[in-house]
Amino acid sequence: MQHRAPTPSRRTLLTVTAAAAAAAVTGFAAPFAHAEGGDRMLRRLIDRMSLEEKVGQLFVMRVYGHSATAPDQADIDANLAEIGVRTAAELVERYHVGGIIYFSWAHNTRAPQQIAELSNGIQRAALARPVPVPVLISTDQEHGIVCRVGEPATLLPGAMALGAGGSRADARTAARIAGGELAAVGIRQNYAPVADVNVNPANPVIGVRSFGSDPHAVAGLVAAQVQGYQRVGVAATAKHFPGHGDTAVDSHHGLPTITHTREQWAELDAPPFRAAIEAGIDSIMTAHIVVPALDPSEDPATLSRPILTGILREHLGYDGVVVTDSLAMEGVRTKYGDERVPVLALLAGADQLLNPPKLDVAWNAVLAAVRGGELTEERLDASVLRILRLKAKSGLLRQPYVTRAGVDRVVGTAAHLDRADRIAEATTTLLHNEDGFLPLGPASHGSVLVVGADPASPSGTTGPPTTTLATALTELGFAATALSTGISPTSAKIEEAVAAATGRDVVVVGTYNLSAASPQRTLVARLVATGVPVVTIAIRNPYDVAWIAGQRATLAAYSWTDVELRAAARVLAGRVRPRGRLPVPVQSAEDPTRVLYPVGHGLSYD
Structure with a gap:
C-alpha cells in the first residue's frame, strides 16, 4: 500500500510568498534541508511514490x-497536438514529470521576470501533487551560438571563444x-x-560549441566550468558522452559513426569527461553516436549498456545522473521505435529521458516495462534516487x-555585463594582418562598409551581425553602414555590395562556414x-580563412552574438x-x- 501524506491546498500554494514557500509544504520541503548529506529521507520519499510517479x-x-x-x-494548441495537455501545469499533473526543459522557440524564455x-508556476503545480517533489528545470545555455535565455540576461562568449582565450579563470567566471x-x-x-573535442573541422553539429581540439586543454576548461556552475547551485552537464567531436553527420538528422579505436578514444575523447567527473559533475549527457570500438552492436551510445554502464559507470566510476540527449533526434530513432528507445536507454544506464517526441508513448512504454518485469522496480528506484540527490544538492528540495x-x-x-565584455576581448583572434593593416583608425579608415552573412540569430543577438558590427564601429567613431548579403549571396546582392564599396576606406566582411561551393567566396x-x-571576420568557424585570399586582415570571433561582435569591433579599432x-x-x-595556422596561433599589434 502507498502511504501518502496530506496534500497542501492549491489555494495555499498559490498565495504563499516565495520566501515562505518551504513552510507551505511542511512535512515535505523542510526535512530535505537535513537530507542532503545522505539518502535516508530521499528513500523514504521514494517509498511514498506510486509507480506512475516514479516513472514520471x-x-x-x-x-x-x-x-x-x-x-x-497558439501554445495551448501546440501542447494539445504534441503532448495531449493544455499547459505546463497539466503536464506536471498528468505525467508527474521530474523535469521540464525550456526553449526560446517554445516561448518559455521571453524575459527574466x-x-x-x-x-x-511549474513548482506550484509540482508541490500540489500527492507526493510533492519540485521539478528540475533545465535548458541549453551554452552561450555563443546556443542560447535559450537572451538579453537582458548576460550573454557570454561560447566554448571555442573561451578556448581561444585559454583562461580557466575566465571559463569558471563565465x-x-x-x-x-x-x-x-x-x-x-x-x-x-560541451566536453566534446572538436578534431574534425567538418563536424556539422559541434564545431565552435567545443572548447577546441586539444583534449587536455578542453579538459581543463570543462572542469573550470563545472566548478563555476555548481558553486552557484546549478547542475552542470558534460556532453555528449562518449564524445561527439569527430563526426561528419549531425545526430539531429542521422546516426553518426565514430571510428576511433578504444586507445584513440581514451586519448582524444575521454580526458574532458574524466576531468568533469573529478570536478564532481552532477550530470552527463549521452550522444546518439555509434562507436564500434566501444560497443560492436552498433547501438547508439544512448542505448548502449557497454558504454553507459560498462565504461561510464564502471570504468570511469561515475555515479551521478545520466541524461539522454533529446529522444526526438533522428540519431536515436533510426534503429528502434519510439516505444523501445526510452526502455533501452534505462536498461543501458540512463536516468533522465529527455524530450521524447511522444511523451504518452514513452511514458507508457516505461511503465509497461516495469510492470512486465523487463525493468525492475529496483532499477527504477536507483534512477529516481540519483535524480532526487541532484535536486537536493542544488537546494531545489529546500527552496523551490x-x-x-x-x-x-x-x-x-552592470558588473556581469562588464565582465562579459572583458572576457570576450580576450578571445578575439587575429589570424592574418598584412603589413600591419590593423588596427583601423577613424581618421584614416573612417568610412566603413560592413557586409556579410546573416545567419539565424541566437538569443544573444539583437539583430543581423552586419548591423551589430556597424553599430559598434559607429559608436567607436567610424562612419559605418551595414549591408546584409546573406549566407548564400545572389549575383544581384554581390553586385550591390561591390557598388556600395565604391569610395569606402575599408570593407569588413562577416563570413559564415565557408566551403568550396560557397557564394560567400x-x-x-x-x-x-x-x-x-x-577585412574578414569569421563569425562562426575559424576555418573560413582557408577558403579566401586577398583580404588585408582576418579575425576569428567564434560567434555572431553581440558580446563577441562588440569585442571584435574594439579589436578592429585598436x-x-x-x-x-x-x-x-x-x-x-x-x-x-x-596546416595553415596551428593551435596557438594568434597575432597581436606592435
Missing part, C-alpha cells in the same frame, strides 16, 4: 508557453555568472559545458521558488578586386589588442594535411 520523475519534457497556467492560445514566474542568472529565474540544470527581487539583483547586472573575391581594402589564440588548427582547403 525520469522524464524531462518540453512544453509550450510563457505561463504555467495561462499560455497563449516572465521566466521566473513560469518556473514558480559559468558562475551564467549559472547564477539561470538559478535566479528557476533553472537549476544547464546542459553545458525564486523571487522577483532575486531576478533584479542577479540577472544582467565569390563575394570576398569581387570585393577584393575593387581595390578597396577588405581599443584593445587581440589576445586570442587558435584552439583548433586551420588546415589548407586544397591540402588538408597542410
Whole structure:
C-alpha cells in the first residue's frame, strides 16, 4: 500500500510568498534541508511514490508557453497536438514529470521576470501533487551560438571563444555568472559545458560549441566550468558522452559513426569527461553516436549498456545522473521505435529521458516495462534516487521558488555585463594582418562598409551581425553602414555590395562556414578586386580563412552574438589588442594535411 501524506491546498500554494514557500509544504520541503548529506529521507520519499510517479520523475519534457497556467492560445494548441495537455501545469499533473526543459522557440524564455514566474508556476503545480517533489528545470545555455535565455540576461562568449582565450579563470567566471542568472529565474540544470573535442573541422553539429581540439586543454576548461556552475547551485552537464567531436553527420538528422579505436578514444575523447567527473559533475549527457570500438552492436551510445554502464559507470566510476540527449533526434530513432528507445536507454544506464517526441508513448512504454518485469522496480528506484540527490544538492528540495527581487539583483547586472565584455576581448583572434593593416583608425579608415552573412540569430543577438558590427564601429567613431548579403549571396546582392564599396576606406566582411561551393567566396573575391581594402571576420568557424585570399586582415570571433561582435569591433579599432589564440588548427582547403595556422596561433599589434 502507498502511504501518502496530506496534500497542501492549491489555494495555499498559490498565495504563499516565495520566501515562505518551504513552510507551505511542511512535512515535505523542510526535512530535505537535513537530507542532503545522505539518502535516508530521499528513500523514504521514494517509498511514498506510486509507480506512475516514479516513472514520471525520469522524464524531462518540453512544453509550450510563457505561463504555467495561462499560455497563449497558439501554445495551448501546440501542447494539445504534441503532448495531449493544455499547459505546463497539466503536464506536471498528468505525467508527474521530474523535469521540464525550456526553449526560446517554445516561448518559455521571453524575459527574466516572465521566466521566473513560469518556473514558480511549474513548482506550484509540482508541490500540489500527492507526493510533492519540485521539478528540475533545465535548458541549453551554452552561450555563443546556443542560447535559450537572451538579453537582458548576460550573454557570454561560447566554448571555442573561451578556448581561444585559454583562461580557466575566465571559463569558471563565465559559468558562475551564467549559472547564477539561470538559478535566479528557476533553472537549476544547464546542459553545458560541451566536453566534446572538436578534431574534425567538418563536424556539422559541434564545431565552435567545443572548447577546441586539444583534449587536455578542453579538459581543463570543462572542469573550470563545472566548478563555476555548481558553486552557484546549478547542475552542470558534460556532453555528449562518449564524445561527439569527430563526426561528419549531425545526430539531429542521422546516426553518426565514430571510428576511433578504444586507445584513440581514451586519448582524444575521454580526458574532458574524466576531468568533469573529478570536478564532481552532477550530470552527463549521452550522444546518439555509434562507436564500434566501444560497443560492436552498433547501438547508439544512448542505448548502449557497454558504454553507459560498462565504461561510464564502471570504468570511469561515475555515479551521478545520466541524461539522454533529446529522444526526438533522428540519431536515436533510426534503429528502434519510439516505444523501445526510452526502455533501452534505462536498461543501458540512463536516468533522465529527455524530450521524447511522444511523451504518452514513452511514458507508457516505461511503465509497461516495469510492470512486465523487463525493468525492475529496483532499477527504477536507483534512477529516481540519483535524480532526487541532484535536486537536493542544488537546494531545489529546500527552496523551490525564486523571487522577483532575486531576478533584479542577479540577472544582467552592470558588473556581469562588464565582465562579459572583458572576457570576450580576450578571445578575439587575429589570424592574418598584412603589413600591419590593423588596427583601423577613424581618421584614416573612417568610412566603413560592413557586409556579410546573416545567419539565424541566437538569443544573444539583437539583430543581423552586419548591423551589430556597424553599430559598434559607429559608436567607436567610424562612419559605418551595414549591408546584409546573406549566407548564400545572389549575383544581384554581390553586385550591390561591390557598388556600395565604391569610395569606402575599408570593407569588413562577416563570413559564415565557408566551403568550396560557397557564394560567400565569390563575394570576398569581387570585393577584393575593387581595390578597396577588405577585412574578414569569421563569425562562426575559424576555418573560413582557408577558403579566401586577398583580404588585408582576418579575425576569428567564434560567434555572431553581440558580446563577441562588440569585442571584435574594439579589436578592429585598436581599443584593445587581440589576445586570442587558435584552439583548433586551420588546415589548407586544397591540402588538408597542410596546416595553415596551428593551435596557438594568434597575432597581436606592435
